[in-house]
Structures are given as C-alpha cells and as structure tokens.
Amino acid sequence: MSTLVIKNLQVSVDIEGGTKEILKGVDLSVEQGSIHAIMGPNGSGKSTLAYTIAGHPKYHVTGGSITLDGENVLKMTVDARARAGLFLAMQYPVEIPGVTVSNFLRTAKTAIDGEAPPLRPWLKEVKESMGALRIDKAFSDRNVNEGFSGGEKKRHEILQLELLKPKFAILDETDSGLDVDALKIVSEGVNRAHETTGLGVLLITHYTRILRYIRPDFVHVFVDGRVAEEGGPELADRLENEGYDRYLSDASVG
C-alpha cells in the first residue's frame, strides 16, 4: 500500500518584479485506495498543489517535502514522477499537432511500464476503455487534443488514467465545463480505476457537484494557500449549503 505524503509544502511562482508565495505550508497524506477531495475558492492554491506534485517548472518549492513511499518526489523529473505512479489529469490539456492519440497512448504506456505492451491485448484494452468512456473509435487517429471539445479533452484525460494505471491520480478541476452526462461518464471512469487498481485520488474541485458521483473519504478545504478545515464527506455537504464565505472572512480576519 503506497502513501503520498505532503509536509509543510511552500510554493512560489515568479511574477513581474518578484515572486509570489502561493502555498504557505500544506500538510496532506493520501493512502492508496482513498479518495480525497480538495476544495476551495478560486486562487486558494488548489491547482498549484496539483502542478507542483506533477513537477511543472513554473512552480518553485521553497520549503517542505513531497514523498511517495518515502522517496523524495521533488528530486524526480516530471517523467520520473509519472513512472513512479503519479498522474495529473489536466484542466487544460494542450494540443500536440501531428501526434495521434493511438501513438501517444502506446508511447506513454511503453514509458510507464518500461516495455511495449503486447499489441493485441493492448488494442483490446484501449478499445474497451474508449467504449466505456463513450469515445468514438475515430479518436485514435486524431492528433492529441487537436480540435477536441472541452468534454472530449476531459474524457481523453480519464482514458489515459484508466490505461496507464497510476498509484495516485490528481484530478485538476476535471468537472469544470462538463454537462451532467459527461460528468457521469468521467466520474464512472474514475470510480472504475479506483475499484480495479486501488487508485488513490486527489480530486480538486471548486464545486460539490462531482462529489455526488465520486464519493470522497476525506474533504480538505483550501484557503489562501493552507488547509483551513478537514473532515469527512459531511464537510462537502456543508460546503454545498454554505459556500466558502465563512472561510474567506476567517482568512481576512486571521
């Protein structure tokens, strides 16, 4: 059973004329197989946490640690983190012109596993996952994210999640911009991965809507770069009714 441990994490980004501290000491521990929802208002640092775990060069860690089963994640390159079992489903996946989805998926699977997957079982698995996510067959021959609708991009992210079988997935506002049907399809995909591979999930969201379909074991509320409150699923229900106002006034006072 793997564990992802974040301790006193402090992260800044370069801005015009200096740096800005975004995460101000985040503590979080995620066991494989558990589902954690990270909620919070815009600008609270949720996405910064996601991209820092994945290793985006824009974010500078100024203090604290991230470890995966004791291994220092911060010392790993972006691709080494993915191979160690971390997966980030991105909010705005970029287009890769001239690289087809099938080529991309096979290349990524080969990189993660350290060897090319046997062709027939792989094609069967891709076909089944695409079917379950209601992704058209013709998608395989399209270039990665090129001309995809918002919903198609999100389903393509979850397709990768199902095929690459990471230990931990960070879903960065995967629910944003999805209609209810697409939200259900995407949520089912995450739940399938959770059940079949014992995936640990960090579900980053502004809204409680997706939590109707993916039930979290824990809820963490982010405010101004820190975890302001933690609890079980009942905390999400409370946020649904009350919103974030309570935390914002706390933050401005304290």
Add this chain to the structure above:
Amino acid sequence: MTSAPAAESVVLHGNKAHSDGGWDATAPSVVPVQTRSDRFKSTDPSAFPEVLGFEAEWKLTPLKLVAPLINDTLDGSIYEYSATEGDGVDVAWVDRTDARIGSTGLPEEKASANAWSSFEKALAVTISSETHVDVTVSRSGLGSAARGAHTIIEAKPNSISTVVLQNNGPALLSENVEIIVGDGAQLTLVSVQEWDEDAIHLASHFATVGRDARFRHIVVSLGGKVIRLNPSTHLVAPGADAELFGLYFADAGQHIEQRVYVEHVAEHTKSRVNYKGALNGEGARTVWVGDVLIGAKAAGTDTYEQNRNLVLSEGTRADSVPNLEIETGDILGAGHASATGRFDDEQLFYLQARGITEREARRLVVLGFLSEIVQKVDAGELQDRLKLAIEAELLGVSV
C-alpha cells in the same frame, strides 16, 4: 522577418511594417513596390546586372557560395539519371528547340538565366497515363563542377501521376524545371533534396496549371550546404487548383531557402501554400518568401499561405516573409500566416507528465510538427523513407 533566438513570436499584422521593408522605412535603399508579375525576365544572363548581394532577390542567400552558379560558365551536358518505367510515361532528352521550353516562364534572376543559356538538352518527363502512375527520376552523379540543367515535366490533359525528383550525391547545380499541368490533369511533383553535405543547388520551378487541373508540389529539403528552390505556379485557367508544400530541416551551417510564388491569373482558382521547417545547430539558416498575386481577372480566387518554423537550438536564424498582392477585390478569400518559435514547454510538460522522457517528448513534438507535410507525400514508400530521414536528422538534436 523573424529571427531566432526568440520566444514564440507570431507576426501580428497592423502593428508595424515588416522588417523586410515597408511604409515606415526611411532608408533610401528600399526597393520601390513593384507588381510581382512585372519582374524583369530574360534567358540571357548578361541581361541581368552584376549580383552584389544587396538585391532583394539575393540578400538572404550566401552569395559567396553560390557565385560560381551566377557568374561562371556552366557545364550543360547531359548527365546520368535513372527513371522508373511505366505505361503512359516517357522520359527522354529533348532538344532546345522543343516547343515546351519557355512555355511556363522565364528566368527572373541571373543564376536561372545562366542555367537556361547553358543546357544542351532538356530532360523531359511526359505523362499521358489516365490511371495513376508513379514515376521516380533519380540523380546522384552530377559531380562537383558547376553545372546547368533543364527539366520539363508535362502532365498531358486528364493524366494522373506522382513524379518524384530524387536528388542525392554531390552537386554544384543551377537548374530550371518547367512543369506543364494540362487541362483536367492531376500531378503531384515531389522534389527531394538529400544531397551530400557540401552540395550547392539553385533551382527555379515554373508551373502552369490548366483548366480544372490539380497540381500538388512538395519540396523536401534535408541534405546540402545550400539549397535554394524557388517554385512559381501560374493558375492560368478557371478551376485550376494548386497545393504547394514544403518541409525542411536545416542543421549547423546549412542554408535552405525557398521563394514561393503563386499567380492567380484566371477566375475561380485556388491555392494553398504550407511550408514547415526545423532548425538545429550553429548557423542553421532558413529563408521562406511567399508571394501571392491575385490578378485583375482572377475573380473568385481562394488562397491561403503559411510558413511555420520550429527552432531547436541557439545560433539559428529563420526568415519568413509572406507577401500578398490583390488586383481585384472580388475574391473568396486570401490570407497568410507566419510563425517561428521554440519548443512549446507546455507540450513537453504534457508528454513528460505521462512518463515520456524529455528526449522522446522532443522527438515526438518535432516529428508531429513536420508530419503534417510528410502526410501529404503519398508516393509509395517515399513517406516512410522520409520519416526515417527526419528521425536521422533528429539524432543530431541535443536535449
């Protein structure tokens, strides 16, 4: 004009004149605006003034390296070639008196005129087959003495073909290639430059495209010290359609230039121009100039041209100059675009976040960038071979 190193830079129109010269230039040396079709033409090299290197036509070219092709006497004798055979295809040397010579255009610069005045016989590829036929004409033994050459490619009315001009070996060559696309014909012409690394090659292609004919012209330049290939296409009858593609990869010290000209003469003609290049290594240099002229009688013209350059290292320079001249406003559409940029860091991050190493991610991005053009090459095994050739070029790219 865009030059590297620079972050992603896109030419935005309306902000200022192009650095190539324009309405806000004050220098007296600026060449006055001249309609592209009014350029001086002659088959006699002595009719052109001495080339000094400041001329708009030559200022981006390494003049010292190409000077022998402009000023020296060229060997215009016939050379060895090999051609694949097929029904409805004829490949033969023809005399200078052949009626097709000079039917598509005339030299607009001195090196082209020098080649024109020197060739003894022209190599003529004539296609009459009305079912698709593939023809490959290969040259690899041109030698390193200064040469002039002339080629005619005639696609007879309603013929369908793909013609590959495959260039390897040493060369110090100036040549003219005339392309006649007859009414209703479909011709794909692929010119592949995989010369030895010290080869120097200047070429002017002149094409006329007839009524309802489809012409696809693809330039692939990978090997050679200097390659300058300037294709002119004249859409002379209604319904003529031209697609002009280019793919180039300049390594350290390599100069690859293309000056593309499309003239919409007749009404209801269509053109698309898309050139993509990668530059890697100190002194890697590329030039793309794209001229489109929509003539006064070319109502209903539909045209778009673009150039994209991907810069893979320091010390490179890519010039990109799109020009559009419109003599009638009654058109369907006309546009152009140019962009030169480095690797997109977000693309690399996305691929790496899926476990793919940085080196492999770069390889995927470059191959993807160029594959748009490679995918247009549908000539037998050539597409696969070009993919391998580009992969070989990428071995020289450091991470």
